[in-house]
Structure formats: structure tokens, C-alpha cells
Amino acid sequence: MQYLSTRGHPERKRFCDILLEGLAPDGGLYLPETYPQIDDAALTQLRRAYNEEGYAALAFRILSLYIDDIPAADLKALCAKTYTQEVFGTKEIVPLRQLEDGLWIEALSNGPTLAFKDMAMQLLGNLFEYELARRGEELNILGATSGDTGSAAEYAMRGKQGVRVFMTSPHGRMSPFQQAQMFSLQDENIHNLAIEGVFDDCQDIVKAVSNDHAFKARYKIGTVNSINWARLLAQVVYYFAGYIQATQGNEQKVSFTVPSGNFGNICAGHVARQMGLPIDRLVVATNENDVLDEFFRTGVYQVRASEHTYETSSPSMDISKASNFERFVFDLVGRDGARTQALFADGVGRAGRFDLSQDAVFQDTAGKYGFVSGKSTHADRLATIRDTYQRFGQIIDTHTADGVKVARERRGDLAVPMIVLETALPIKFAETIQEALGRAPERPARFEGIELLPKRVQQLPADVERVKAYIAAHCD
Numbered sequence: 001m002q003y004l005s006t007r008g009h010p011e012r013k014r015f016c017d018i019l020l021e022g023l024a025p026d027g028g029l030y031l032p033e034t035y036p037q038i039d040d041a042a043l044t045q046l047r048r049a050y051n052e053e054g055y056a057a058l059a060f061r062i063l064s065l066y067i068d069d070i071p072a073a074d075l076k077a078l079c080a081k082t083y084t085q086e087v088f089g090t091k092e093i094v095p096l097r098q099l100e101d102g103l104w105i106e107a108l109s110n111g112p113t114l115a116f117k118d119m120a121m122q123l124l125g126n127l128f129e130y131e132l133a134r135r136g137e138e139l140n141i142l143g144a145t146s147g148d149t150g151s152a153a154e155y156a157m158r159g160k161q162g163v164r165v166f167m168t169s170p171h172g173r174m175s176p177f178q179q180a181q182m183f184s185l186q187d188e189n190i191h192n193l194a195i196e197g198v199f200d201d202c203q204d205i206v207k208a209v210s211n212d213h214a215f216k217a218r219y220k221i222g223t224v225n226s227i228n229w230a231r232l233l234a235q236v237v238y239y240f241a242g243y244i245q246a247t248q249g250n251e252q253k254v255s256f257t258v259p260s261g262n263f264g265n266i267c268a269g270h271v272a273r274q275m276g277l278p279i280d281r282l283v284v285a286t287n288e289n290d291v292l293d294e295f296f297r298t299g300v301y302q303v304r305a306s307e308h309t310y311e312t313s314s315p316s317m318d319i320s321k322a323s324n325f326e327r328f329v330f331d332l333v334g335r336d337g338a339r340t341q342a343l344f345a346d347g348v349g350r351a352g353r354f355d356l357s358q359d360a361v362f363q364d365t366a367g368k369y370g371f372v373s374g375k376s377t378h379a380d381r382l383a384t385i386r387d388t389y390q391r392f393g394q395i396i397d398t399h400t401a402d403g404v405k406v407a408r409e410r411r412g413d414l415a416v417p418m419i420v421l422e423t424a425l426p427i428k429f430a431e432t433i434q435e436a437l438g439r440a441p442e443r444p445a446r447f448e449g450i451e452l453l454p455k456r457v458q459q460l461p462a463d464v465e466r467v468k469a470y471i472a473a474h475c476d
């Protein structure tokens, strides 16, 4: 399998080359040249693999369709090492539970940091360690986080050979639980940098360091952001697992609703559907930051300025532009790299906006590709959390609540099972649960008292040179 750039660069690459890279050289995102097709017989085999051998076996079969530069035995071992009951809490890894008639929740948040990002990041940690060892190389991951991504990256990379993590976060602005999750890690290769500033300052520092090409090369700086194809590919697997669990024994269609921010999670659903998984609808759920909902309703993609990017109670969806969206648009415009380049590099780059409302392909978003969308607000989240608790005795997190709210509105054919992806556990957003229910969510036993553990964190001013000096001092 070869990979190409969404912006038409002629070069083709193999999986392990793009694994350690960010953007393609022309600024595009990597996608496979073709989507491997799963016919009925192949789907039956995948069903059997999941039911009889488990999630790791399913993951291995799907990943092998896209990865041909890691020997099969090694890839199988990497999957087996990643997707264990010990790390993800259940034999199913992503168990499905019913909420109401025909509406299901797929639990993706039982990994080490209680958010779905673990599903991909845990695999990425093992893939990085494997590939770096094979090449005799090292990698220093520099990132900025306001919560979920940073902790998922740290828990995936802790103790891994050849990898260090330098994770900046805004000092004093993460929830006590999130701070404790990250800062309690005592592994030598994990460095928490609490920056005296806001999240944007952290992001600016990461950008400035990445733009210093000499420093970047000298210290082998890399990232683990959501545009990494390996992360997206890992996420394709749980769409198959959700489908298999919802349709035991009959080959009907299902729909998925996905609480969305950077469009990474739902883009994996798009890939699964392009492979032939019988998905009816892919429902994009946004919060008040509704750039994606606006596109799927109107055909206008309008990046938000920072003063129009709101801080909400589903903070992991507070985005102003969706970094993975270009992948879907590339498929939508018939894989025309020049056109994608014009829309994103020239269009979004220049004006932050493009308009496909008058273009025939816009009809395909819902028709050929099955996308619909909806939006949820703070009041909707509170109401949905309350209703779900009162009627079903279940507490769902704020992001999942956005999903459930929009899923009910956009279900379409009620005979088609609707699966809402649970992207985090409620304990991560306890304040809003308290506001909705007047009680705190349960805390998994392994997180009892983590706020009291010793913290490993370095406080630094929002100063690029100071961050560079810290990295340099901890790299040799």
C-alpha cells in the first residue's frame, strides 16, 4: 500500500515513512492510494476474528490491509501487546451497551486516560518504539495540550525506548484531575512543562520550535497530533467492532454519531464506510463551536477566529478549524489534489473560508457519503446528562452527551441501529456532571486519590527560548 498527499504531490510513500512524519511536503495530509475493499465474505471473517480471537485479532487484520512494511508476525504482536483487557478493562475492549430502543453507546474510553484518544495513541506508542528501534533513531515529541491529547500521548509513550515527550500545558488551567493524571507520571522520558499563559501560548511555542528547522533537526522534534495517519487507521478498527456487536448474525446497516472536533474520529468512520462497512449515516455532532455542522448544513466551510472559538463544557471539541477535514474534502472532490490545494492552501489559508454550496459535489456529502450533522449547547448537554441518568441510570460525559442529543435528532430510519461513540468518561468533566445532577460521577478505583500523588512538572514562562533550553538540557 502506497500513500499520497491530499494536495497532489507526486511522491508516494510507505506506511512506516509517514508514521514518523507530520504533514506531507506540500502541506497536505496523507491518505492511502485506494481503500481496500471488504466484501461480505471478508466481513464474515472479521466478525469471526473479533468474536473468537478478540479485538487485537480484528485490529491486526484491518491494519495489515494498510501496512505492508512491517512483517505480519511483528504487526500481530504489536496489536496483541496494545489491545489487552488489562489496559482497556474488558475483553471486548470497546463494549457496546444499549441506551434506548435502537440507540447504543460504544465505550471507547476505558483506556489509561479515560478518553477515546487512548485507542489510537496506545498503538502509536508501540509502533513508534518498534520503528525507532528498527532504524536506530530517537524522537522527541513536543506537544501542547489543554487536556485529553497530552495525557493520552504521555500514557502511550511512558517508558518507551527511543521516545521522549515534552508536553506543554497552560499553568493552572487544566482541571485538578487532568493535572494529576499527567503530572503524577514519574517516568524519566516524560516531561510536563506548565507554561505561564493560556493554551494558545503553548501552541505558539510548539509552532515556533517546529519552525526553527535547525533546532528541530538537531533535537529530532516530532509530534503526535491528530493528523497522523496511524492514529486515524487505528480508529477505523472500532467502527468494525461496533458494527459487529450491534448486528450479531445479520448483515444489516448501522449508523454512527460522533462527537467531533478535529474530524479525526469521524474521518475514521468515513474510511470504514469507504472500505465497504455497511454504514448508513455518519452523524457529526458539534458543540457551540459548530464549524463542521455549518459545513454539512450549508456547504460553507468558515474557519473561526479565536474570539469566536468558545470555551465550552465539552472542551475537547472547542476547535476553530478541523485539522482532518481536508481528508474528507479530498475524497469529496474526486481526489483532485489541485482542487484540494486551492480550497485549503489558497482558500482557507487566505480567507479562512470556502463555499461548495453551489457545487454538485455538495449533494454527495449526505447522498454518496452519508454525512449529516447537528449541534448541541451547554443547556442541551445538561438536559441530556440529566435525562440519561433519570431514565437509564447511566452517567455520560459532556462530549458523549452532545453525541446523544444530536443522534436522537438525526437518526433517520429508526430500524437502523444508531451507535453513539463514547469519547470520554464523566469523571474527567466532573464539574459539569455536578451541575447537571447535583452529584459527582463515580471515579474508577485506580484513580482514587491521584490528586495527592507527587507531581513531576516544570513551570516555565511563555518563552520559546526557555522551552528550547529545557529540551536541549534533557536530550542528551
Ligand SMILES: *Cc1c(COP(=O)(O)O)cnc(C)c1O
Pocket: 115, 116, 117, 148, 149, 226, 259, 260, 261, 262, 263, 264, 265, 266, 316, 317, 399, 423, 424
Ligand atoms: C479529541 C476529543 C473529541 C474530538 O475528536 P476529533 O477526532 O478531534 O473529532 C471528542 N471528545 C473527546 C472527549 C475528545 O478527547
